[in-house]
Amino acid sequence: MSNLWNKSIEIGVDLIDEQHRELFERFDSLINAINMGEGSDKIEPLMGFLGEYVVTHFNDEEKLMDKAGYPEIDNHKILHHDFVKYFSDVSDKIVEDGVNDQIAHDVKKKLFDWLWTHIANEDKKIGRFIDLS
Numbered sequence: 001m002s003n004l005w006n007k008s009i010e011i012g013v014d015l016i017d018e019q020h021r022e023l024f025e026r027f028d029s030l031i032n033a034i035n036m037g038e039g040s041d042k043i044e045p046l047m048g049f050l051g052e053y054v055v056t057h058f059n060d061e062e063k064l065m066d067k068a069g070y071p072e073i074d075n076h077k078i079l080h081h082d083f084v085k086y087f088s089d090v091s092d093k094i095v096e097d098g099v100n101d102q103i104a105h106d107v108k109k110k111l112f113d114w115l116w117t118h119i120a121n122e123d124k125k126i127g128r129f130i131d132l133s
């Protein structure tokens with residue numbers, strides 16, 4: 001199991017918690033490759049692997065919010081959309097410039113901070129809403 005993930009960010013919806021764990025697994029593989037100093041030939045496919053899962057996961061989460069009548073769905077969708085945009089910009093940068101220290105740092109920090117903060121704050125709110133309804 002990824003040591004970046006822990007139970008404190010479970011939202012109480014099995015499908016979503018499972019997907020969050022998988023996200024951190026994939027994120028781990030990417031970070032390990034970056035830390036090993038791998039080049040863009042290894043990093044690009046791992047970004048793709050993570051990015052693909054991010055989209056699947058966001059779609060499932062949005063379906064869940066929709067089904068539950070979650071009142072903050074529109075705002076939450078914007079947060080997802082912005083992240084996908086950031087992720088795709090960083091991926092493009094890696095394709096263009098390769099992996100350098102700055103991108104490596106950026107990816108490690110921003111992706112992790114975003115994922116963690118988003119799940120701990122925004123996704124948890126969905127869990128609480130579903131619990132109450």
Ligand SMILES: [Fe+2]
Binds near residue numbers: 061076080118122123
């Ligand atoms: Fe979310």
